[in-house]
Structures are given as structure tokens and as C-alpha cells.
Amino acid sequence: MATPTLSYEEQAQRIPQVGSVAPERRPAVLRMNWKDILLAIGMVLLAVAFIFPFVWLIMTSFKPPAEVFSGDFFPSRWTTENYEQVFTQVPLWRWMGNTFLVAILGVVSVVLSSSIVAFGFARLRFPGRNMLFALVIGTYLLPGAVTMIPTFVIWNEFGLVGTLWPLWAGNLFGSAFYIFMLRQFMLTIPQDLVDAARLDGAGYFRIYWSIMLPLVRPAIVAVAIFEFNAKWNDFMGPLIYLNNPDRYTLALGLHSLEASFQELGTQWSLLLTASVIFTIPMIIIFFLFQRYFMEGLAHTGIKG
Amino acid sequence: MAAISRAASPTTTKKRRFSDEAISGWISILPWLIGFIVFTATPFLLSLYFSFTNYNVLQPPEWVGLDNYKRLLTNDRLFPKALQNTVIYAAMYIPLNILSALGVAMLLNKARHFTGFFRTAYYLPSITPAVATAYLWIWILNPNDGIVNSTLRAIGLPAPGWTVDPFWTKPTIVITEIWTLGASMLMYLAALQGVPRDLYEAATLDGAGPWRRFKDVTLPMISGITFFVSTISIISALQVFTQGYVMFDENGGPDNSALFIVMYLFRRAFGSGYFQMGYASAIAWVLFMIILVVTLIQFKGSKRWVYYEHDTRK
Secondary structure (H helix, E strand, O other): OOOOOOOHHHHHHHHHHHHOOOOOOOOHHHHHHHHHHHHHHHHHHHHHHHHHHHHHHHHHHOOOHHHOOOOOOOOOOOOOHHHHHHHHHOOHHHHHHHHHHHHHHHHHHHHHHHHHHHHHHHHOOOOOHHHHHHHHHHHHHOOHHHHHHHHHHHHHHOOOOOOOHHHHHHHHHOOHHHHHHHHHHHHOOOHHHHHHHHHOOOOHHHHHHHHHHHHOHHHHHHHHHHHHHHHHHOOHHHHHHOOOHHHOOHHHHHHHHHHOOOOOOOOHHHHHHHHHHHHHHHHHHHHHOHHHHHHHHHHHHHOO | OOOOOOOOOOOOOOHHHHHHHHHHHHHHHHHHHHHHHHHHHHHHHHHHHHOOEEOOOOOOOEEOOOHHHHHHHHOOOHHHHHHHHHHHHHHHHHHHHHHHHHHHHHHHHHOOOOHHHHHHHHHHHHHOOHHHHHHHHHHHOOOOOOHHHHHHHHOOOOOOOOOOOOOOHHHHHHHHHHHOOHHHHHHHHHHHHOOOHHHHHHHHHOOOOHHHHHHHHHHHHOHHHHHHHHHHHHHHHHOOOHHHHHHOOOOOOHHHOOOOHHHHHHHHHHOOOOOOHHHHHHHHHHHHHHHHHHHHHHHHHHHHHOOOOOOOOO
């Protein structure tokens, strides 16, 4: 584009003077001008559509409960009443702690297991590798609804239904999507590095741990964030496996809060405030690791 | 997939290490292999077996042959309803998700200023937890007092019964889900940025207008991502659960209009007083067959419209 110091009008005025020498007609600049304005309007409107519901939600959480459906943007009176209420009415800290526990255990286990499996598929040659890797892809496409019931039965056999174990321990065995993603990243690391380390006497585990992992760090961070997000948001898992409110995660707790309103009618202010609290940690993580989020997603589809 | 073909010839690398490497290879994938056997293969087969039994977890399964399937397909009022709801929902959601994700990505790709800000703004809803998103939207779309209907009434437009009218419940969920299109959008954006500029220049020189450039350059070049996004959308739309369950209830709200297959499966399996694991497994297998057929058609069809730039082998 043209230098930002010139306004479009200035450019438009200059063009006729230069026009005598310029080989091509330049009113294109004027057309782009209009397009740019339309584009900008479109983008701002879209941003409003995406962001406004969220801002509205946060504003409402600071309004007095009676104003939950008020059409005013700002609270008539700023209050933290809703926040005090929600923390006294339900064990929100406890639910948050449970959710963090599940998310952290899930992230650590899935990162370690998926990366070591991905290393095997990417860098080691062994009989049956290609067939097994095809199987990994196959399991990724297998709908979760099919295995849902027997998986419950298996955890039930282990006597772990009602605990937090079923919500994360499956991650100890890696996850097809992450294995695929990490393998694609590892394939981009030059084989020479591995060969050189081999010649220096490093074992394969050493190569995985000290060479591969540091080199694919961005992908590892992306996997960690995706998994944290998935575990933080998971609703169906807790719904199936948890029955004691002390063990609830935030997603299930929020739902139980709504269910508890049945007779009095929904207390929207509490529900919405709890939703804000539920979302804030994800937003913080998002802004801390935004780059990895975006790059990770950008890479998932392309390679392969 | 794997680019390295290693047929019988022990090509370049040292042969004596081969078994060593093979053993390490097997050990490294062991976590996945164990998980595959315990949490994928076994449940997969068990689920098929359960679907031919009556099973309530407490007593051992009792073989009933095809009874579950017969009952499901001929003598169940709610299953056809759930199937129909799911198909209608998917038919709305999938195209809309792909078109909006692509549209937003194209806007972003055109923008030159504040792109980081806009990208973040469009992506932000996608990190909002599904349960919070659900409550946010049933509040915003509350038929009586919600901000959307208040605004519509204020400017004299009809105010739909978003959450109470059986006709509107599915569109309500679609709106909620489209709000979180961020992931598909980012994949499209990356794909658009990957289209070589000189292709557009060449097309322009050949006299192609904006529409032709979009149709004959952009679309083929990003068809790989379209295939990926559509496959994921199909599989997730046919298994829609959380939004229906949370925004409405386990029965799918007014007139069961938001009762989807997985919700019905869930209710039969875990709903209070049910625990019909056999029957629910039969539902799961019917759903699996539907997803399998649709995905196969999608994969077969993709050969015609997906363009792989690097696909020179074969």
C-alpha cells in the first residue's frame, strides 16, 4: 500500500500530475479507498458481534440483580453483590480447584505421552509403523459416542466412577490428534540432528528428551493449551462420571446451579456471574499464550 | 502420510542398529498402543456386543439379538425425532459454519491494519467454555426480556420465541455455535495466506475478475482446509450434545425440538431411572453407521474437489 503519511485525497490529487508519465490508469486507488472503508466497517461490525455479547455479560455481572435484563449498557450502580452471592451460595473455589486439577493432570499426561509416541512415529523405524500410524488417524475419526458407554463400564470396573480419574487418566495414553500434530512438527526437524546425536552415543530417549522436545516447543505449548482448554470446558465427562457436588468441575457446577433454580425461577445474575468467573481463567491463558494458540491452529490443518 | 518408504531395502542407515531402533520404536508407541487396546478397541467391540443385549451395569448383559435395533427403528417415538432434529441441525450448521469461517477469514486476510486486534476479537468467543456460552446466549435470546428481542421490538420487528418455540430452538443453537467459529476461521486464514501471490497475478493478467480469481484460484488452493473443516464439522454436528442439553434440558426443550441423537443416547444410558446400556449402545451404533457413511461419501467425493499441491506421487 501507499505510504501512510499521504491521505487518499492527497494521493488522488497527485495522480493526474504523475499520470502523464504513468503507463497505467490509477483511479484504482480511489476504488480501493471505498473498498477499504467498506472492509473496515464490515470488520468493526463483526468485531462488535463477536465481542459485544461478552462485554454485555461482564457489565451485567456488575449490575444489581434486578437489572439483569435492563437495556442500559452501564450499571445504574456498580456492585460486586453478584460475586459475593455466588461465592457464598456455591462452592465455587472448590469447583475451580477440581477443574484446575483435572486440567493440569490432563495436560501433563497428554503432552508427555503424545510427544513420546509422536517421536516414535516420526523418527524411529520399526516394523508395522505405517499401519499403526494409519490406525492412529482412524481412532481420531472414531466418534466418541460409540465408545462412551463401554468406557464408563470399564471405569466402573476399576471402581473409579465418582472420582476425577476418568476425566483425565485416559490422557496417559496419548491422544490421536496431538500425536498426529506433534509428529508432523517432528518430521520438520532435520534427521541429521538425530543421526549426529546417535553417533555421539545418545540413546533414543535422550534424543527425544534433550533434542526433540526443546525443538518442537511451540507445538508442545500449543498442545498443552488446547488440552487445557478442552479439559476446562469439558461438560459431558463430568456429567457422566461425577455425582458428588464436592467433586464437581466448574462446567458441571454451573449446570447444577442452574438446575437448582427450578422452583424459584432462574437467578440470572448469579448464573451469569458464575459464567464470567468460569471464563476468566481461559481468557488470561489465551492472552498469555495467544501466539501459540494461533500458530498451533494454523498448523493443524495445513500439514499432512 | 509417511514420506519415507522403507520397503525391503535397508537403504542408507546403519543396518546393525535396526533391531535396536525397532525395539525403541515399539517402546515409544507403547503408551498409545495400551490406550488403544483398553480405551478404544475394547470399548468399540464391547459397544457392539452391548447393542445386542439388555444391560444395566448391575447385572451381566443378557443377549436379546436384534431386539434393540428393531425397537429403535420401528417402535420408538423419540428416536426418529432425535434423528430428524440432528439432521436438520447439521444441515443448517455445517454449511453456515464453513461459509462464515471462510468469509471472516477472507475479511481478515484483506485487512492491513489492526489485524492482530481483529483476529483476537473474532477468536475470543471460541475459548469461552461451552456451558458459559450456552447460558450467555439463552440470556441474550430470552424471548421476553433478552436484549435481542427487546431491540427487535423497539424497532418494530417481530421477536421470535428463540428458546420456547420448537421452530426456533435449533437456529438458536446454530447461532451459539457459529459465534464460536474461531478455530475454523484461523485454519482458513492460514490457508488463504498460503496461496502464492503470483497465482493471483497470473490470473489477473489472464483477465480474471475478482469472482473468477476466487472461484478458480482461491477455492482450489484452500480446498484441503475446506475438506478438513467440513469433515470435522460433520462429525461434531452429528454428535451435538452440550448446547442442547444445557440450553434446554435432557429432553430437548419444547416439543423435544432440541433432542439430538447423543442426548437421547445419554438419556437412555445415564438418565435417572434408565441405565439401558444395551439400548443406548444400539443408538450409538446407528449413529456410528450414519457418521461412517457420511464420512465415506465425503472422502470419496473429496477426490473430485480437493486439490493437493504437492501430490505428485502416484
